[in-house]
Amino acid sequence: MGDHRELPADLKDALTRAAQAPSLLITSDFDGTLAPIVNNPADARPLRDAADALVALSECPGIATALISGRALSVLRELSGMPTTVHLVGSHGAEFASGFAHPIDRDLLDTIATELAAIAESRPGVTVEIKPASVALHVRNAAPADAEAALAQAHRSAQTWDAQLTEGKAVLEFAVITTDKGEAIDILRDEHRASTVIYFGDDVTDEKAFRRLRDGDVGVKVGPGETLAGYRVGEPEDVAAALDYLLELRRAR
Numbered sequence: 062m063g064d065h066r067e068l069p070a071d072l073k074d075a076l077t078r079a080a081q082a083p084s085l086l087i088t089s090d091f092d093g094t095l096a097p098i099v100n101n102p103a104d105a106r107p108l109r110d111a112a113d114a115l116v117a118l119s120e121c122p123g124i125a126t127a128l129i130s131g132r133a134l135s136v137l138r139e140l141s142g143m144p145t146t147v148h149l150v151g152s153h154g155a156e157f158a159s160g161f162a163h164p165i166d167r168d169l170l171d172t173i174a175t176e177l178a179a180i181a182e183s184r185p186g187v188t189v190e191i192k193p194a195s196v197a198l199h200v201r202n203a204a205p206a207d208a209e210a211a212l213a214q215a216h217r218s219a220q221t222w223d224a225q226l227t228e229g230k231a232v233l234e235f236a237v238i239t240t241d242k243g244e245a246i247d248i249l250r251d252e253h254r255a256s257t258v259i260y261f262g263d264d265v266t267d268e269k270a271f272r273r274l275r276d277g278d279v280g281v282k283v284g285p286g287e288t289l290a291g292y293r294v295g296e297p298e299d300v301a302a303a304l305d306y307l308l309e310l311r312r313a314r
Contacts, residue, residue: 068299069292076279084256085124085256086249086255086257087118087259088127088270089127089129089261090242091105091141092131092132093230093297094283094300095261101202103140112142115147118308119144121308121311125253125255126147127147129154130149131151131153133193150245150249152238152240153234155240155244155245165194165238167237169222170191170196173237174189174196176218180218181211184208184211186207188202194236198211198215201231212233215233222235224236229264242266244269245270246260247273258279259280259307260281262280263282263284279291283295
C-alpha cells in the first residue's frame with residue numbers, strides 16, 4: 062500500500078461518495094490499467110500496490126471486485142495472480158468461470174486463425190494470439206510498414222467473416238461470439254446486487270463498459286483519448302492510488 066500520488070479532486074469526491082454504497086462493485090481492465098503495457102504480452106503483471114489494494118478490497122464486507130479483460134480467462138488467472146476473492150472475466154467480458162455467455166463457432170475460429178497466421182508469417186513482429194473464442198493480430202512490435210500492411214490485409218479478409226471486430230491499441234481482434242464488457246458489468250452487478258459500480262479502463266473495448274454505467278457509478282479512463290468515462294487519470298500508478306484511497310475510506314467506516 063502507501064501510494065500517495067495525488068488524485069484529481071473530482072475523482073476523489075466521486076470515490077468518496079461511491080465508498081459509502083452499501084454494496085459496491087469495483088471492476089477494472091487488466092492491461093494498461095492494473096498492469097502497465099509491455100512489449101511482450103506474456104510479461105504483463107499487475108502493479109504490486111494495485112494488486113494488494115484490490116485483494117484487500119475484495120475481502121471487505123459489502124464489496125465485490127472483478128477484473129474484466131480481453132485476455133483468455135486462463136491467461137488472466139495466471140498473469141494477474143489474483144486469489145478467488147477477486148472475480149475474473151476473460152474474452153472482453155464473455156468468459157466467466159462458469160463458461161461462455163454465448164455459444165462458440167469453432168469452425169470460424171479455425172478459419173480466422175489460419176488466415177491471420179498467414180498474414181503474420183512474412184512480417185517480423187506481427188503475432189497472432191489464439192483465444193478460446195477469438196483471434197487477435199498484434200502489431201505492437203512490428204515495423205510501421207509491416208504493421209500497416211498486416212492490419213489492412215486483416216481488414217480485407219474480415220469482410221468474409223461473420224465475426225465481431227474490435228480495434229484496440231496496436232491490435233485487431235476477431236471474436237466468434239458477442240463480446241461486451243458492459244454486459245459483464247451488468248451480470249456482475251445483478252449477481253452481487255451492487256448499488257454502485259466503479260470501473261477503470263484504458264482501451265477502446267472499455268468504452269462498452271463506461272456506456273453501461275448508471276447514475277452514481279464511477280467510470281475512470283486511464284490515459285489519453287476520447288471517452289465516455291466521467292473521470293480520467295494518467296497511468297496505472299494512478300489506478301493503484303485510487304484503489305488504495307478506496308481501501309482507506311472503507312476501512313475508516
